[in-house]
Amino acid sequence: MIQYFKYIPITFILGFIVDAVVGDPRNIPHPVQLIGRLITFLEKRLLVKEDSDDKKYKKGMLLTFLVVLSTAFWGIFILYCAFLVDKEVGLIVMTVMSWQSIAAKSLCQAAMDVHEPLKDGNIEGARTAVSMIVGRDTALLDKDGITRAAVETVAENTNDGVICPMFYLAIGGPVLAFIYKAVSTMDSMIGYKNDKYMFFGRSAAKLDDIFAFVPARISAVLMMAAAFLLELTDKAHYSFKDSVRIFKRDRFNHASPNSAQCESVCAGALGLRLAGPAVYFGEMHSKPYIGDEKRKIEADDIVRACRLMYITALFPVIVYSIIEVIRIYVV
Template sequence: MCILTACTAGFLLDQLLGDPAWIYHPIRMIGYLISWLEKKLYREGGSARTLRRRGTMLWVLTVGISTTVPCLLLFVASRIHPVCTWMLETFWCWQLLAARSLKAESLKVQEALTYGTLDDGRRAVSMIVGRDTGHLTEEGVVKAAVETVAENTSDGVIAPLFYLMIGGAGLGFFYKAVNTMDSMIGYRNDRYLDFGRTAARMDDLCNLIPARISAILMMGAAGILGMSDRAHYSLQNAWRIYRRDRHNHKSPNAAQTEAVCAGALMVRLAGNAWYFGKLYEKPSIGDAIRSVEREDIQRACHLLMGTSWLGLLFFGLARLLFLW
């Protein structure tokens, strides 16, 4: 019961306040740890086997430290008083969820395009995507923001909530360490193809179930939103595109929510993109039933928030029924 109430309280704090910027953020600390370990373990010119072994060592150390430290602190808190444990669990659940901050950062892109210039939009979207943004058209900027909201609905909200509800903050930190490693070293380029292979594959494994739950929940959100705005949300099309395009990505998970979002909004997403100065050919997701427009960023955020609340309801009921 402690985990359920702590997760619920943390979720509500995230919805109301977003990330607590007045104190350290654990994801940033995990990022510093990954960067430090990478400097110690990565060696230019090493064989593929050696790089894979060193990358696996980085993964084990990062996950081990990132999970053990909060578990030890929770143990210490439990020796003081159960309320201390609950408060720490709640605080960390608040920090590990990112619905409000994801919404806020993506809406900055829409605001930049509306009240600023295309370059302002490019700069704003560069803060939330990993691709090169200097060459993007306005449509490309909007699509990049919408895709990020769609994918991070799973990575930033539903997946961490899934692990938090199962094992509390300790398991939540485990997931965020895995996910942060993938975002930092899980690339298919010359430097990380071998060194980041373990990070990429373990992230795929850990997101296998949450990504699909996220897609289902997002379809539910599309259905609810479509009751009042059929012109911009379609559950029927979301289901059609999901079945057709959910595998249109090298990652087995990334296109799950992107396909639902593209279908629900009735637009075409994805396609070729530049990373580190190199063009990568990628299939598109969805059909261009209508043109992409700035307001689609806000509509994607509505899907994000609807999916988040449905996720809390679904996981909360599941914990009450099976784990309480």
């Protein structure tokens, strides 16, 4: 397993490239789906409606511990077996795991699944597509609301689905990246502040806040740099200055300490007003707005948000590649 740490840089780079080219094939089971099934299995056995709040909290802690432990165990076991066979097999398995921990192309594909029916005037199709990628109720969303929800998802998941796993890939390889993915999946499944999950999902939500804290702020800085580059070719739709201004003003306009970091940069860069009141599980939740409405939102803003995401993700790949070249040929 000594080879594991040696291969982290090359599998980090290869994993990103494979994701950019292949994405997540929809006919092949993804490891996150297995993590999700484990969470559902444990939830059915641990969450009891009649339990006290304290007992729900403790059972939620147990679920969080078991999911993280299981993910770490299977990640290490699979790689240990791969390296026992041959170091090249270990390299291949590490690359596959690195690829499957990054979700850049699948995030873009999901957003484009919303964009395409919007451009064709198929509001119902767009509403169905956006319901697959957001947690809010979408039944009453109009064209602008659907577009806004898709842009917000791309902005927020630039960190959650792309930069954050890349951060943990870089410092700890695919095992650590998948531990983060397990934490993020728990947060998305049980981390809600509603009657059912308020106490049971609190540990998962707090752990996700901790894991995402540093990467979220790195993501925001990288996204500002991406806005600067994109403004050079499209001044009409990107603004570096406003990305910085809105970030400074609105980066904490969210219940999570991390979610508005990238969202505020994206809102400023595109000149849009995002977030605001939204319906979850049939209840209206009052949420602050992020950004200024300098222009009316349009379907192509989904494409622009995806460009912003991809340029943001390229920065750490380029930096890591340069460091690896220097390490191999200079040091």
